[in-house]
Amino acid sequence: MSQLLTSTPYSGGVPAPVPTGPVRLHINGETRTLQLAPWTSLLDALREYAGLTGTKKGCDHGQCGACTVLVNGRRINSCLTLAVMHEDDDITTIEGLGSEDNLSPLQQAFVDHDAFQCGYCTPGQICSAQGLLNEGHAHSEAEIKELMSGNLCRCGAYVGILDAVKEVVDKESSEVRA
Amino acid sequence: MYPFTYSRATDVADAVRDKAGHDGSAYIGGGTNLIDLMKMNVEQPAHLTNVAKLPLSKIEDLPDGGLRLGATATNSDTAWNEQVKQRYPLLNQAILAGASPQLRNAATNGGNLMQRTRCYYFYDIATPCNKREPGSGCSAIGGYNRIHAILGASEACIATHPSDMCVALAALAPTVRVSGPNGERTIAFEDFHRLPGEQPEFDNTLAEGELITSLDLPEKGFAKHFAYLKLRDRHSYAFALVSVAVGLEMDGDTITEARLALGGVAHKPWRDKSAEEMLKGQPATAETFGRVAAHVVANGVGQGSNDFKIELARRAIVRALKQAAEGQQEAGDVYLGGQ
Amino acid sequence: MTQTNHIGKGPNRVDGPLKVSGAAHYSGEFNVPDLAYGYVVSSPIAKGKILKIHADEVRALPGVLEVFSHENVPYLAWFDKSYKDQIAPGGSPFRPLHEPDITFNQQPIALVVADTFELARYAAALLRIDYEQDEHETNLETKRAAGFVPGKGKTGFQPPPPPRGNPDKALKNATHSIEAEYAHGAQHHNPMELFTTTVEWRGNGKITAYDKTQGVFNVKNYLMGVFGLGKNDVRVVNQFMGGGFGSGLRPQYSVFMAVLAALELKRSVRVTLTRQQMFSIGHRPNTLQLLKMGTNPDGTLASLQHHALHETSQFEDYTENVVNWSGMLYKCENVKLGYQLAKLDIYSPQDMRAPGAASGNVGLEVAMDEMAYAAGLDPLEFRLRNYADRDQNVDKPFSSKKLRECYQQAAAKFGWENRTQEPRSMRANGKLVGMGMGGGVWDATQVKSAAKALISADGQLTVRSATGENGTGTYTIMTQIAAETLGLPLEAVTFELGDTDQPEAPIQGGSWTAASVGTAVKNACDALGEKILKLAQKPADSPLKGAKFDDVEFVNGQLRLRLDHDQAVVLRDVLQTSGETQLEADSSAMPNMVKQNGYSLHSHNVAFAEVEVDEDLGTIKVTRVVSAVAAGRILNQKTARSQVLGSVVWGLGMALMEETVMDHKFGRYVNHNFAEYHIPVNADMPHIDVIFVHEDDDIVNPLGVKGIGEVGMLGVTAAIANAVFHATGKRVRDLPIMLDKLL
Structure with a gap:
C-alpha cells in the first residue's frame, strides 16, 4: 500500500527576500558597518560577513553554547539573536579576548589545564567563562559547574574546563581581597 | 527561515502601532525561542517589532508592597535582583533552574511567558501537530511522549509549557499587565496561559497585538518557606520532566497558607488551588504531604512514555512540600537543586 | 641532562594557542571569494519514491543558483565500487541524489544553492516535493526472528570465533547461572562541529575541498571515484576537525553535495548540515544482547554465551565487533558467541567511539556483575578468579597485559575495600550509595602510514603526514616523537597534517593513529637522521668520522657518539657548514607481522564508579569514577589523560542519558537536536581519577603504544549501571538508566 503526499510550505505564495541594509556593530573595539538583511543571525554575521570565524556554530538553536559571545559584557548565544537587534552594541568574540601570541588569562588557563580536545566548543567555553567572571556569581566548584553548563563539550573536557575556570576565578577573587 | 521586515520600537505605543501596521507580525524580545522556531519554519512572521529595548526593563517597588518586574528585564537580571532574592527567592531559584546562563541573559520576562512548547512534533514540520497546524492531528498521542502532559490535556494536544520561571509565577500569582490596540489591561497570571482544549494553537489569552509590559508581584513572597524542585534527564541545561514550586506560610508546624504549582505536566503552569486549600491549617507532616500529593495527581492521565510522571510528580510534591516546610532552600545566585 | 626527551611527559598541546584564540580554522571557516552556499533538503518520510521536485518555483527566486536533485544531477559513476570508501561495509553504498527512491528518513534528496546561506535555507524550505509513500519498518523488535549472519564485513570486522568446549552442557551443569537480555537504543556521535565542506573552485576543473573528515585520502579517493576526477584535480584538506568519534570515518553527503555543486556551477561552494541532519549520517546501532553465564563451585566461569543482534540499513550490512571481546576478556573453556x-x-x-566493544562490553560487564552476585562473590574478586592470561579466541598470549595491575591500583585509589556487597547497604547524604565496576579490552592496531621529514638550515624540523587532528592531540604527540627522535626542543619542530598533498596516512580511527603515524614519523626522522649523519661526517675533521647510525644519538640539539658525548656536532651547524639549505627524507611504516604473529595485541582498562541515588525521585548522581588504563606507553600524560577523561564522560552519557528515539509510526528520530538528545554537561561531572599502568611492549610497534581513544570508554557504562544496582537493588538492563526506570 502506498500513499501520495506533497510537502507544501505553510503560507501560500512566496514572500520575497528582504533587502540588506547597513548595520553598525562595535566588534572587539572596532566599529564595523555590515550590509545585512534582518534574517541574518549575529552568529552568521560574525562568521560569514565579518570574517570572524572564531565564534562557532554547533547547533544554531541555542542548545550547545558554541556560539557564545559577549554583548555589552554579557554572554549570550549569538545564534539566537539577529544582527540587526545589536545596532551599536559592543560585541566581544574570542578574537577580542586575546590572540595566539597574547593569550588572556582564561585562554592561558585553558591551555595549561588541557581544557579542550578538538577545540570547537572552546571559544564559546572561554567567552562563557569570561561572562561568568563578569557576572561574579560563581565561587565554588559546584557553582562554576552549574554556570558553565550552558556549553556542551562532546570531547568531554569538562574536568579541565572546571580547573581552568576555577584557577582564574580564584586568582581574581584573591586579587579583589588583596 | 522565511524573510521578514524589521523595526525597532521606541516606546510601548510605538510598538503596538508598528505591530498593528504589519500583517503577520510578531513582537521579538530576547528572541531565544522565536528565532529558534523561525529557523525550524514553525513560526513565519512577516514582520518583527523589536521590543527588547523598550523602557520596560526596571524592577521596582509597587505602592501596594508588591514588586513590578519589567517585561524586558532579562531573566538573569530578575533572578539576581536583590529584591527578588530577598522577597521572592522561589522566583530566583526557578529562573536559575531554567535554560543556561547565556539564554537567561538574553531572554526577557515577557518572553518567558510567551515560550512555546518543546513537543518534538510541534518542532518538526515533517510531522502532524494540531498546535502548529490546527486539524492536522496530534502525533504525540500514541507517539513518543516522555515530555508530555499528564494533567489538563485534550484529545487535540498533550503538549506542556516548558518554563521554570512560570511555575514559580503560578505559585506567586502576579498580575500580567498588557498593552494593545485597545489600550491597557491586566490579566491574572492563572488566566494568562490556557489549556489546549479544542484550540491548542492558542497558548495564552492575549488578544491580537497585545504586548506584555510588566509582571506585578503581590507583596506575599513566601520567602521563608519555599521550594523549587526540578527533575530532568541531566543535571543542568535540560527541560523539566516535572518541577514543583511551593510557597508556605507557617505558624510553628502548622501550614497557614500554601501555594503549589507544577511544571512539565500540563499545557500551562499547573497551579492546584484545591491542594492549597487542603494544606491550609494542616500540620507539616509526611501524612499531610502524601495526601495532598495524591490529590494533585489523582486525575493524572499517562500517554505511554510519560506514565511515570504521575508517580514522579506525586513524589516530587511530597519532597518539595517537605523542603519548603523545613525551610531548606535559600535564595542564591545559582540553582544547585539539580546536583 | 637530556632536555629533548619529550615522550611520556605532559607538555601543553602545541595547537592549544590556535584553538583557544579562535585562530584554528575548521572546514566551514575558509571564506574563499565568491562563495555560494548549499542547503540540503531532507526527506520527511522513511520509505517511498520522489515523484516530482518543483524546483522551478525555487529557481525563480533571485539569488538562487540551482536546485540539485536526482532529476538533474549529471552522469556520475554507476558502479557500487566507485562509491565504496576505505571502510565501507558490505552491500551498496548510499548514493546521494542518484535515484528517486527514498530508503530512510532524513535522506538528503536535494541541494539548494544560493548566493547566501540565509537564502539557500529559505529556498530549501520553499521547495515542494511530491512523494509516493510506502510502508516502512524501523523497529528492531519486529526483527528478532529475522536476524542474519553477515557476510564479509568492512575492514577490521572479525566474525565471532567458532564455539569452544561445550557451552550448553557446561551451562546446564553449572553451580550458579544467569541469563539476561540487555538493550540500548541508537546513539549519535554528535561532534560539536556540524558536518561542513567548503569547496574552493580553483578553475579548470580543479578543486580544493576543506572537508570535515577523519581521513582526507579516503575522501579524495571517494571523490575521484564518484566524480571521475583525476589525482591532480582534487585536494582534500582538514587541519582541524571539531570532533569525530567515528562520524567522519566515511565520506559524508556534505562533501558529495558541495563538490557536485562546485563542479557544476564552477564556483566555490559551502555546504553545512544542520544539527537535525547530523542525525542522518550514521549512528551506534540499536542493539539487543542475550547473555548466559554459569560458574563452577570455585567461582570460575563454566560457560559464557553472548549473542547480539543489531540493526542495519536495507542497503549495507554494517558490522562491528560486539561479542568477540567476551571470548577473550575472561578465562573460560566453554564459550559460544553469536552475532546477527x-x-x-x-x-x-x-562506527562510533569503541564501536561494537562499547555495546558488547555493557552486556558482558553487567552480566559479570549479575553472575558475581549469583555466585556470592565480590565483583572484583570474581573477575580476578577468571583472569585471562591468554587470548583464548586465537589461543595466543598477549604481547603485554597489565589489567591485573589496573584492577589493583584503581581499586585502591577508589577504596573498593570500603564497599559492602549487599545491595542497598550503603547510604550517604540521605541517598543510597552504590559502587560498581567494569573493565574492557580493545585492539592495539597498527596500519600502514607514511611521513616526510625536512630540516632546514636554521635547524627547524618540519614533519608531514596526512593524518588528522580531531582532539586526540595528534599535532602534539607527533611533534614530541619527531623532536625526541632528532634531539630537538618542541619549538624547533612543526608537524603538519590533514592534506592530501602530504604523504598518505590512514583514516584516523580505531585508536591506531599514535602507533601507525607515530611510527612513520619516527621512521622518517630516523631516515633524516641518517642523512644528517652522513652530512656531518663529510668534513675532514668531523668528530663522528666512521660512526654508524647506531653509534650516534640525537640529544639536546646535538648529534653525538653514544659512548663519548664529547664527540658531538650541533645539528644546526651540520647543514650550515655543508651549505645545504634543506635535507629531507620520506618513510613509511608497516606493522612487523613476523614479530607480532605469535601474540594477541590488546589494551585493557577498568573503571570503578560511585553513584548516589535519590530513592524517592530516581535521580542518579555519579560522584566518583576511577579509570585505570593499560595501553602500552603513554606518549603525552596530559593529552592522554584528557582522552580518558573524555571517555569517562562518554561512558556516563551512554549509561544515563544518551538515546536517539525513533517514532516508528514515522520511522523518524524524534529527539534529533541537542536539547532533547542529551549529552552530559559540566554539572553532571563526577570527580574523575585517571591512572595509566605502564606496559613495556616492543611487539605492538617500535613506539610501544597501543592507543587510548576507545579503550577508556569501556567499563565505565557498566560500572555505573552496576553501581546503580548496588545502590538500589534494581537491575536496569536497558540503557540509558533514566530516573523513571528507578521509580
Whole structure:
C-alpha cells in the first residue's frame, strides 16, 4: 500500500527576500558597518560577513553554547539573536579576548589545564567563562559547574574546563581581597 | 527561515502601532525561542517589532508592597535582583533552574511567558501537530511522549509549557499587565496561559497585538518557606520532566497558607488551588504531604512514555512540600537543586 | 641532562594557542571569494519514491543558483565500487541524489544553492516535493526472528570465533547461572562541529575541498571515484576537525553535495548540515544482547554465551565487533558467541567511539556483575578468579597485559575495600550509595602510514603526514616523537597534517593513529637522521668520522657518539657548514607481522564508579569514577589523560542519558537536536581519577603504544549501571538508566 503526499510550505505564495541594509556593530573595539538583511543571525554575521570565524556554530538553536559571545559584557548565544537587534552594541568574540601570541588569562588557563580536545566548543567555553567572571556569581566548584553548563563539550573536557575556570576565578577573587 | 521586515520600537505605543501596521507580525524580545522556531519554519512572521529595548526593563517597588518586574528585564537580571532574592527567592531559584546562563541573559520576562512548547512534533514540520497546524492531528498521542502532559490535556494536544520561571509565577500569582490596540489591561497570571482544549494553537489569552509590559508581584513572597524542585534527564541545561514550586506560610508546624504549582505536566503552569486549600491549617507532616500529593495527581492521565510522571510528580510534591516546610532552600545566585 | 626527551611527559598541546584564540580554522571557516552556499533538503518520510521536485518555483527566486536533485544531477559513476570508501561495509553504498527512491528518513534528496546561506535555507524550505509513500519498518523488535549472519564485513570486522568446549552442557551443569537480555537504543556521535565542506573552485576543473573528515585520502579517493576526477584535480584538506568519534570515518553527503555543486556551477561552494541532519549520517546501532553465564563451585566461569543482534540499513550490512571481546576478556573453556544483523528502513549505522566493544562490553560487564552476585562473590574478586592470561579466541598470549595491575591500583585509589556487597547497604547524604565496576579490552592496531621529514638550515624540523587532528592531540604527540627522535626542543619542530598533498596516512580511527603515524614519523626522522649523519661526517675533521647510525644519538640539539658525548656536532651547524639549505627524507611504516604473529595485541582498562541515588525521585548522581588504563606507553600524560577523561564522560552519557528515539509510526528520530538528545554537561561531572599502568611492549610497534581513544570508554557504562544496582537493588538492563526506570 502506498500513499501520495506533497510537502507544501505553510503560507501560500512566496514572500520575497528582504533587502540588506547597513548595520553598525562595535566588534572587539572596532566599529564595523555590515550590509545585512534582518534574517541574518549575529552568529552568521560574525562568521560569514565579518570574517570572524572564531565564534562557532554547533547547533544554531541555542542548545550547545558554541556560539557564545559577549554583548555589552554579557554572554549570550549569538545564534539566537539577529544582527540587526545589536545596532551599536559592543560585541566581544574570542578574537577580542586575546590572540595566539597574547593569550588572556582564561585562554592561558585553558591551555595549561588541557581544557579542550578538538577545540570547537572552546571559544564559546572561554567567552562563557569570561561572562561568568563578569557576572561574579560563581565561587565554588559546584557553582562554576552549574554556570558553565550552558556549553556542551562532546570531547568531554569538562574536568579541565572546571580547573581552568576555577584557577582564574580564584586568582581574581584573591586579587579583589588583596 | 522565511524573510521578514524589521523595526525597532521606541516606546510601548510605538510598538503596538508598528505591530498593528504589519500583517503577520510578531513582537521579538530576547528572541531565544522565536528565532529558534523561525529557523525550524514553525513560526513565519512577516514582520518583527523589536521590543527588547523598550523602557520596560526596571524592577521596582509597587505602592501596594508588591514588586513590578519589567517585561524586558532579562531573566538573569530578575533572578539576581536583590529584591527578588530577598522577597521572592522561589522566583530566583526557578529562573536559575531554567535554560543556561547565556539564554537567561538574553531572554526577557515577557518572553518567558510567551515560550512555546518543546513537543518534538510541534518542532518538526515533517510531522502532524494540531498546535502548529490546527486539524492536522496530534502525533504525540500514541507517539513518543516522555515530555508530555499528564494533567489538563485534550484529545487535540498533550503538549506542556516548558518554563521554570512560570511555575514559580503560578505559585506567586502576579498580575500580567498588557498593552494593545485597545489600550491597557491586566490579566491574572492563572488566566494568562490556557489549556489546549479544542484550540491548542492558542497558548495564552492575549488578544491580537497585545504586548506584555510588566509582571506585578503581590507583596506575599513566601520567602521563608519555599521550594523549587526540578527533575530532568541531566543535571543542568535540560527541560523539566516535572518541577514543583511551593510557597508556605507557617505558624510553628502548622501550614497557614500554601501555594503549589507544577511544571512539565500540563499545557500551562499547573497551579492546584484545591491542594492549597487542603494544606491550609494542616500540620507539616509526611501524612499531610502524601495526601495532598495524591490529590494533585489523582486525575493524572499517562500517554505511554510519560506514565511515570504521575508517580514522579506525586513524589516530587511530597519532597518539595517537605523542603519548603523545613525551610531548606535559600535564595542564591545559582540553582544547585539539580546536583 | 637530556632536555629533548619529550615522550611520556605532559607538555601543553602545541595547537592549544590556535584553538583557544579562535585562530584554528575548521572546514566551514575558509571564506574563499565568491562563495555560494548549499542547503540540503531532507526527506520527511522513511520509505517511498520522489515523484516530482518543483524546483522551478525555487529557481525563480533571485539569488538562487540551482536546485540539485536526482532529476538533474549529471552522469556520475554507476558502479557500487566507485562509491565504496576505505571502510565501507558490505552491500551498496548510499548514493546521494542518484535515484528517486527514498530508503530512510532524513535522506538528503536535494541541494539548494544560493548566493547566501540565509537564502539557500529559505529556498530549501520553499521547495515542494511530491512523494509516493510506502510502508516502512524501523523497529528492531519486529526483527528478532529475522536476524542474519553477515557476510564479509568492512575492514577490521572479525566474525565471532567458532564455539569452544561445550557451552550448553557446561551451562546446564553449572553451580550458579544467569541469563539476561540487555538493550540500548541508537546513539549519535554528535561532534560539536556540524558536518561542513567548503569547496574552493580553483578553475579548470580543479578543486580544493576543506572537508570535515577523519581521513582526507579516503575522501579524495571517494571523490575521484564518484566524480571521475583525476589525482591532480582534487585536494582534500582538514587541519582541524571539531570532533569525530567515528562520524567522519566515511565520506559524508556534505562533501558529495558541495563538490557536485562546485563542479557544476564552477564556483566555490559551502555546504553545512544542520544539527537535525547530523542525525542522518550514521549512528551506534540499536542493539539487543542475550547473555548466559554459569560458574563452577570455585567461582570460575563454566560457560559464557553472548549473542547480539543489531540493526542495519536495507542497503549495507554494517558490522562491528560486539561479542568477540567476551571470548577473550575472561578465562573460560566453554564459550559460544553469536552475532546477527537485521535490516530496517534506516540509514546505515556507523562506527562510533569503541564501536561494537562499547555495546558488547555493557552486556558482558553487567552480566559479570549479575553472575558475581549469583555466585556470592565480590565483583572484583570474581573477575580476578577468571583472569585471562591468554587470548583464548586465537589461543595466543598477549604481547603485554597489565589489567591485573589496573584492577589493583584503581581499586585502591577508589577504596573498593570500603564497599559492602549487599545491595542497598550503603547510604550517604540521605541517598543510597552504590559502587560498581567494569573493565574492557580493545585492539592495539597498527596500519600502514607514511611521513616526510625536512630540516632546514636554521635547524627547524618540519614533519608531514596526512593524518588528522580531531582532539586526540595528534599535532602534539607527533611533534614530541619527531623532536625526541632528532634531539630537538618542541619549538624547533612543526608537524603538519590533514592534506592530501602530504604523504598518505590512514583514516584516523580505531585508536591506531599514535602507533601507525607515530611510527612513520619516527621512521622518517630516523631516515633524516641518517642523512644528517652522513652530512656531518663529510668534513675532514668531523668528530663522528666512521660512526654508524647506531653509534650516534640525537640529544639536546646535538648529534653525538653514544659512548663519548664529547664527540658531538650541533645539528644546526651540520647543514650550515655543508651549505645545504634543506635535507629531507620520506618513510613509511608497516606493522612487523613476523614479530607480532605469535601474540594477541590488546589494551585493557577498568573503571570503578560511585553513584548516589535519590530513592524517592530516581535521580542518579555519579560522584566518583576511577579509570585505570593499560595501553602500552603513554606518549603525552596530559593529552592522554584528557582522552580518558573524555571517555569517562562518554561512558556516563551512554549509561544515563544518551538515546536517539525513533517514532516508528514515522520511522523518524524524534529527539534529533541537542536539547532533547542529551549529552552530559559540566554539572553532571563526577570527580574523575585517571591512572595509566605502564606496559613495556616492543611487539605492538617500535613506539610501544597501543592507543587510548576507545579503550577508556569501556567499563565505565557498566560500572555505573552496576553501581546503580548496588545502590538500589534494581537491575536496569536497558540503557540509558533514566530516573523513571528507578521509580
